[in-house]
Amino acid sequence: MTIPPTIQVACSNCNLRELCMPAGLQPEDLRRIDGLVKTRRKLRRRETLFHNGDKFTSLYAIRTGVFKTRVASDDGRDQVTGFQMAGEIMGLDGIVNARHNCDAVALEDSEVCIIPFERVEALSREVPALQRHVHQVMSREIVRENGVLLLLGSMRAEERMAAFLLNLVQRLHARGFSRSEVILRMTREEIGSYLGLKLETISRTLSKFSEDGIVDVQQRNLRILDAQALQRIVNPPGR
Amino acid sequence: MTIPPTIQVACSNCNLRELCMPAGLQPEDLRRIDGLVKTRRKLRRRETLFHNGDKFTSLYAIRTGVFKTRVASDDGRDQVTGFQMAGEIMGLDGIVNARHNCDAVALEDSEVCIIPFERVEALSREVPALQRHVHQVMSREIVRENGVLLLLGSMRAEERMAAFLLNLVQRLHARGFSRSEVILRMTREEIGSYLGLKLETISRTLSKFSEDGIVDVQQRNLRILDAQALQRIVNPPGR
DNA sequence: CGGGCCATTGACATCCATCAAAGCGTGTGG
DNA sequence: CCACACGCTTTGATGGATGTCAATGGCCCG
Numbered sequence: 001m002t003i004p005p006t007i008q009v010a011c012s013n014c015n016l017r018e019l020c021m022p023a024g025l026q027p028e029d030l031r032r033i034d035g036l037v038k039t040r041r042k043l044r045r046r047e048t049l050f051h052n053g054d055k056f057t058s059l060y061a062i063r064t065g066v067f068k069t070r071v072a073s074d075d076g077r078d079q080v081t082g083f084q085m086a087g088e089i090m091g092l093d094g095i096v097n098a099r100h101n102c103d104a105v106a107l108e109d110s111e112v113c114i115i116p117f118e119r120v121e122a123l124s125r126e127v128p129a130l131q132r133h134v135h136q137v138m139s140r141e142i143v144r145e146n147g148v149l150l151l152l153g154s155m156r157a158e159e160r161m162a163a164f165l166l167n168l169v170q171r172l173h174a175r176g177f178s179r180s181e182v183i184l185r186m187t188r189e190e191i192g193s194y195l196g197l198k199l200e201t202i203s204r205t206l207s208k209f210s211e212d213g214i215v216d217v218q219q220r221n222l223r224i225l226d227a228q229a230l231q232r233i234v235n236p237p238g239r
Numbered sequence: 240m241t242i243p244p245t246i247q248v249a250c251s252n253c254n255l256r257e258l259c260m261p262a263g264l265q266p267e268d269l270r271r272i273d274g275l276v277k278t279r280r281k282l283r284r285r286e287t288l289f290h291n292g293d294k295f296t297s298l299y300a301i302r303t304g305v306f307k308t309r310v311a312s313d314d315g316r317d318q319v320t321g322f323q324m325a326g327e328i329m330g331l332d333g334i335v336n337a338r339h340n341c342d343a344v345a346l347e348d349s350e351v352c353i354i355p356f357e358r359v360e361a362l363s364r365e366v367p368a369l370q371r372h373v374h375q376v377m378s379r380e381i382v383r384e385n386g387v388l389l390l391l392g393s394m395r396a397e398e399r400m401a402a403f404l405l406n407l408v409q410r411l412h413a414r415g416f417s418r419s420e421v422i423l424r425m426t427r428e429e430i431g432s433y434l435g436l437k438l439e440t441i442s443r444t445l446s447k448f449s450e451d452g453i454v455d456v457q458q459r460n461l462r463i464l465d466a467q468a469l470q471r472i473v474n475p476p477g478r
Numbered sequence: 479c480g481g482g483c484c485a486t487t488g489a490c491a492t493c494c495a496t497c498a499a500a501g502c503g504t505g506t507g508g
Numbered sequence: 509c510c511a512c513a514c515g516c517t518t519t520g521a522t523g524g525a526t527g528t529c530a531a532t533g534g535c536c537c538g
Binding site: 479480481482483484485486487488489490491492493494495496497498499500501502503504505506507508 | 515523524
């Protein structure tokens with residue numbers, strides 16, 4: 001609820017710059033890009049950043065925390081379409097119809113940079129590196145979703161789970177966290193929704209991995225003991 | 240194989256303009272946008288427009304015909320990620336890594352407009368309507384994939400099939416074709432790959448719809464007899 | 479006219495969902 | 509600060525939807 005007043009907002013000295021901003025900018029351009037972020041917003045766990053149907057005005061770059069995005073069908077079913085973490089951009093789905101097409105919900109206390117899309121459009125006409133970056137961010141999202149389609153369309157439960165865990169630690173590791181330890185910020189049900197499985201199947205699959213000595217699971221704390229085994233599950237050698 | 244020499248290529252008098260180009264352009268801008276399309280390319284059935292791993296240089300707008308796009312995992316499995324028809328844009332996945340991330344294969348003899356992405360970038364810095372259009376096309380693709388995720392993650396075979404058929408005729412109808420008759424340009428196996436099902440399941444589901452009087456199927460010729468029934472299958476009323 | 483690809487259908491197997499019950503943690507309020 | 513309650517997770521038993529394997533048939537194209 002509490003939106004803090006405008007504070008020091010400068011991409012040029014943000015330590016996430018390399019994650020969410022273009023590389024190799026001239027100092028002059030860097031200064032201009034600082035003007036992109038209007039302000040920041042803090043969210044508590046379970047708070048919603050935007051809802052399906054909300055008017056689209058801005059993109060959001062995650063500074064801290066973790067989010068899920070989800071879509072819903074006309075009847076009640078919903079589908080988690082992704083989990084986002086620091087440096088990742090949310091809201092691209094809203095551009096086409098000027099309304100958001102999904103919900104974005106904080107899975108822990110989080111903070112986002114609010115980037116009015118008007119400014120992105122105006123500035124990217126003048127700074128080619130920014131223009132290119134915007135195109136790449138959108139293209140990356142398309143490629144990411146292609147991968148999830150492959151997962152949902154052709155993998156079995158254990159393969160989906162293994163792919164999910166590997167993807168998660170890989171992204172965490174890119175942000176300076178451990179390559180093997182994860183705190184799962186989402187419930188079994190949310191993982192299940194993302195992977196097209198039921199929560200019981202997620203639980204059983206994790207138990208199986210644990211019995212096989214591939215991971216150690218204590219509630220939301222997960223340690224990967226044998227990453228190569230996970231890799232083999234995703235990509236069975238003899239095919 | 241045969242790439243025709245550069246011919247009359249002008250978006251301004253293409254009857255697909257409203258499908259793949261921005262609306263409401265000034266005559267001056269229209270003229271400039273004519274320069275976007277470098278040339279066209281004809282493809283025979285089964286021919287590949289681009290492969291996963293190919294260097295990305297251009298987007299492709301479909302003039303005539305139908306394509307499928309597919310991704311593959313390291314082991315042999317592949318997944319059809321979409322079926323594209325006249326006016327739709329392919330190749331957006333290639334922007335992020337400067338290499339294509341999927342294959343695009345013609346399902347019938349087809350023709351595409353080749354749009355060098357460099358030109359898109361250059362011109363969209365100067366023509367805001369084009370810039371906006373590019374963003375919308377990419378955002379639309381993200382939203383489309385969100386819908387497929389929902390389908391793959393939470394729907395059962397009959398629901399997926401019904402959603403697929405409705406989506407197909409809706410797009411065909413927008414292009415001036417019948418609202419009820421379709422010629423399926425893809426095999427049962429390709430439909431199955433797209434919907435995360437096996438070809439036998441596609442065949443059985445179509446047979447079931449046929450028994451129920453919802454569709455009439457003669458090989459690749461399909462006629463929808465009761466679109467509302469399909470709609471009810473996608474969105475069961477009591478939920 | 480023949481061959482190969484595509485489609486259909488049946489019988490059976492498997493994976494995952496469903497239903498149910500109990501245990502564990504966390505956080506909140508007294 | 510403790511106790512309780514609720515939400516989350518685990519595990520078992522069972523069932524159902526879809527996959528798998530197999531055989532046949534039809535259509536289209538060369």
